[in-house]
Amino acid sequence: MSAAFFIEQLLNGVQLGVMLFLMAAGLTLVFGVMGLINLAHGSLFMVGAFFCSWIAGQTGSFWLGLGGGFLAAAAAGALVEVLVIRRLYDRDHLDQVLATFALILIFSELARWVFGDRPLYLDIPPVLSGAVPLPGGGGYPAYRLAIIGVGLVTAVGLYLLIARTRLGMQIRAGESDREMIGALGVDIRTLYTAVFALGAALAGLAGGMVGALQSVQVGMGEPVLILAFVVIIIGGIGSVKGALVSAVLVGVTDTLGRVFLPQLFGLILPPSEATSVGASLSAMSIYLLMAGVLAFKPKGLFPVDA
Amino acid sequence: MRNGYKGAVLALAAGTALGLGVALGAAQNTAQAANLKIGMITTLSGGGSSLGIDVRDGFQLALNEAGAGDVELLVEDDARKPDIAKQIATKFIQRDKVDILTGIIWSNLAMAVVPAAVKDGVFYISPNAGPSALAGKGCNPNYFNVAWQNDNLHEAMGGYVQDNGYKKPFILAPNYPAGKDALTGFKRYYTGALAGEIYTKLGQSDYAAEIAQIREADPDSIFFFLPGGMGIAFMKQYAQSGLDVPVFGPAFSFDQGILGAVGEAALGVKNTSQWSKDLDNAANKAFVAAFQKEYGRLPSLYASQGYDAANLILAAWKKAGGIGDKDAFRKALEEADFASVRGAFKFASNHHPIQDIYVREVVKEGDVLTNKIVGVGLKQHANAYVGDCKM
Numbered sequence: 001m002s003a004a005f006f007i008e009q010l011l012n013g014v015q016l017g018v019m020l021f022l023m024a025a026g027l028t029l030v031f032g033v034m035g036l037i038n039l040a041h042g043s044l045f046m047v048g049a050f051f052c053s054w055i056a057g058q059t060g061s062f063w064l065g066l067g068g069g070f071l072a073a074a075a076a077g078a079l080v081e082v083l084v085i086r087r088l089y090d091r092d093h094l095d096q097v098l099a100t101f102a103l104i105l106i107f108s109e110l111a112r113w114v115f116g117d118r119p120l121y122l123d124i125p126p127v128l129s130g131a132v133p134l135p136g137g138g139g140y141p142a143y144r145l146a147i148i149g150v151g152l153v154t155a156v157g158l159y160l161l162i163a164r165t166r167l168g169m170q171i172r173a174g175e176s177d178r179e180m181i182g183a184l185g186v187d188i189r190t191l192y193t194a195v196f197a198l199g200a201a202l203a204g205l206a207g208g209m210v211g212a213l214q215s216v217q218v219g220m221g222e223p224v225l226i227l228a229f230v231v232i233i234i235g236g237i238g239s240v241k242g243a244l245v246s247a248v249l250v251g252v253t254d255t256l257g258r259v260f261l262p263q264l265f266g267l268i269l270p271p272s273e274a275t276s277v278g279a280s281l282s283a284m285s286i287y288l289l290m291a292g293v294l295a296f297k298p299k300g301l302f303p304v305d306a
Numbered sequence: 307m308r309n310g311y312k313g314a315v316l317a318l319a320a321g322t323a324l325g326l327g328v329a330l331g332a333a334q335n336t337a338q339a340a341n342l343k344i345g346m347i348t349t350l351s352g353g354g355s356s357l358g359i360d361v362r363d364g365f366q367l368a369l370n371e372a373g374a375g376d377v378e379l380l381v382e383d384d385a386r387k388p389d390i391a392k393q394i395a396t397k398f399i400q401r402d403k404v405d406i407l408t409g410i411i412w413s414n415l416a417m418a419v420v421p422a423a424v425k426d427g428v429f430y431i432s433p434n435a436g437p438s439a440l441a442g443k444g445c446n447p448n449y450f451n452v453a454w455q456n457d458n459l460h461e462a463m464g465g466y467v468q469d470n471g472y473k474k475p476f477i478l479a480p481n482y483p484a485g486k487d488a489l490t491g492f493k494r495y496y497t498g499a500l501a502g503e504i505y506t507k508l509g510q511s512d513y514a515a516e517i518a519q520i521r522e523a524d525p526d527s528i529f530f531f532l533p534g535g536m537g538i539a540f541m542k543q544y545a546q547s548g549l550d551v552p553v554f555g556p557a558f559s560f561d562q563g564i565l566g567a568v569g570e571a572a573l574g575v576k577n578t579s580q581w582s583k584d585l586d587n588a589a590n591k592a593f594v595a596a597f598q599k600e601y602g603r604l605p606s607l608y609a610s611q612g613y614d615a616a617n618l619i620l621a622a623w624k625k626a627g628g629i630g631d632k633d634a635f636r637k638a639l640e641e642a643d644f645a646s647v648r649g650a651f652k653f654a655s656n657h658h659p660i661q662d663i664y665v666r667e668v669v670k671e672g673d674v675l676t677n678k679i680v681g682v683g684l685k686q687h688a689n690a691y692v693g694d695c696k697m
Contacts, residue, residue, distance in 0.1 A: 005522040012514040117355050121567040131548025139548035214511040214539040219352045255515045279481040279505040
């Protein structure tokens with residue numbers, strides 16, 4: 001195994017990780033501030049991907065598409081918050097799960113009506129097509145490096161927003177005491193809508209970027225959503241820092257597990273059995289990671305204590 | 307504000323379980339008061355939807371052409387989930403009392419549905435999935451596959467890769483019954499050394515880790531079986547990887563529905579198929595023209611399989627004078643007296659086709675990427691499991 005191979009796989013893991021972070025950040029913020037479990041977060045990812053590929057198809061510009069996907073997801077998030085989510089804050093978690101699950105079905109069916117059954121496609125912008133040479137030989141797709149870059153910039157931006165701005169102060173205050181900041185005269189309804197739309201926009205951004213790597217189709221958000229839940233549980237629900245660390249951890253574990261577990265079994269089993277056993281086990285690796293972390297840190301790596 | 311971390315995790319778990327079962331589908335009834343009732347379970351949503359839609363459309367086209375008003379077709383979406391396919395099958399058999407089931411795309415779903423269905427005395431005519439388990443020891447008098455046994459196209463490609471002097475192919479397929487059949491089939495006819503062999507997750511959409519492994523293994527060719535959206539994702543990501551090794555695959559990887567999405571990267575790629583739109587026979591010419599007229603797109607091999615499945619059923623139904631006498635109907639199916647779009651068609655003793663497998667090349671016709679036959683991979687090929695089937 002060469003160093004270049006390991007670096008490439010590590011980059012793959014980090015790229016998956018930052019993509020998961022964009023999803024998990026919104027999910028964890030919404031839970032932290034509003035105490036709401038939002039299963040429909042994957043649908044917002046899908047909304048971003050669909051609008052991105054549709055706008056890119058109409059205008060021929062990927063960047064307009066990405067911006068459009070970001071805004072469309074934010075708008076969809078704000079709309080859903082005002083129409084539905086707002087009524088759920090005082091309910092218990094199971095009611096929230098039921099209602100947001102219904103939203104998944106509604107979003108999927110709407111996407112099918114508007115965009116059709118067949119997957120849409122999105123081309124990688126020409127500037128970012130092709131591979132960038134890695135030290136030690138081999139290459140790495142420029143587009144994936146760009147995803148890593150966007151993810152890290154977003155993480156820094158989110159940190160500054162939460163730690164340094166008035167809105168961030170209100171968000172942190174909202175996390176620790178919802179009633180009190182209402183009593184202090186902060187318009188809590190607007191704050192909630194803003195936080196929800198912010199989370200939705202990040203999911204939409206992730207959807208748009210990933211859409212260019214795969215096909216854009218109904219139901220594409222749910223597998224990512226499940227991973228994002230794993231991320232926020234490992235990271236500590238409500239913690240954005242935890243979401244970042246745990247997203248990268250999950251991304252790297254998943255990628256390296258997929259690569260090295262089959263090879264490990266190759267030492268003791270014939271090749272075709274080893275690949276099949278290894279492939280099955282590697283699908284479980286992140287859940288084992290989650291179980292391991294929760295055994296030692298039941299509230300996740302970075303618990304948010306109220 | 308905390309109403310308990312435990313409660314939250316519990317609710318998350320419940321939600322995730324619910325989320326896994328997402329299924330959207332509505333039954334579509336086409337006719338009433340029929341004396342032949344067919345239940346189609348197929349994939350109409352998610353990453354495999356283009357396959358199911360093509361099978362359904364091809365099947366429906368054949369029914370329309372026959373003007374078979376006394377045939378009722380029920381269609382439901384399985385969302386590529388075995389548990390949902392099973393539920394639909396139970397409903398079709400017990401409530402709707404269908405005579406024939408058909409439509410399943412994915413072999414893991416076929417394994418969940420077919421053995422129980424044929425035990426209930428229903429006929430199952432597969433327009434796609436042909437797992438080895440149902441061709442050998444698990445074969446059944448009421449189970450017919452009109453498309454192929456899973457191994458077939460991969461066997462032809464294995465032979466082609468070997469004959470063209472490649473010494474170090476890297477092979478990959480999803481980790482489910484058809485993926486295992488694919489690599490087994492490839493290795494049955496390619497007997498040299500391999501650069502590597504990977505099973506990926508079914509429905510996987512990111513192949514970065516696999517592409518890095520391929521780069522590391524330094525192969526002289528790549529063979530992949532990744533049907534539907536998986537193949538699109540793989541080819542798009544492969545094109546960006548800076549790797550430049552020739553790729554080979556079964557028709558599923560370079561089918562009409564995929565080429566538009568993959569684009570120029572697919573040009574010149576060789577793939578194997580039992581059908582191609584340029585096959586020169588009257589039934590095929592009529593089918594290609596009628597399909598384009600009806601749906602405004604070129605047919606894929608899945609559409610041809612749906613079309614053949616319907617024509618096989620209709621021919622047997624006419625010949626046996628209905629489906630009341632099951633033995634007569636079965637015998638009529640075995641005779642397969644219909645004009646297949648593949649040309650000559652007959653069943654081997656385990657109810658899987660004996661047919662030619664062609665080698666095709668991806669070419670450009672005007673602006674449209676499509677396939678053209680460049681040779682025959684295997685002539686009058688049956689399958690490796692005929693001997694294991696006792697019925």
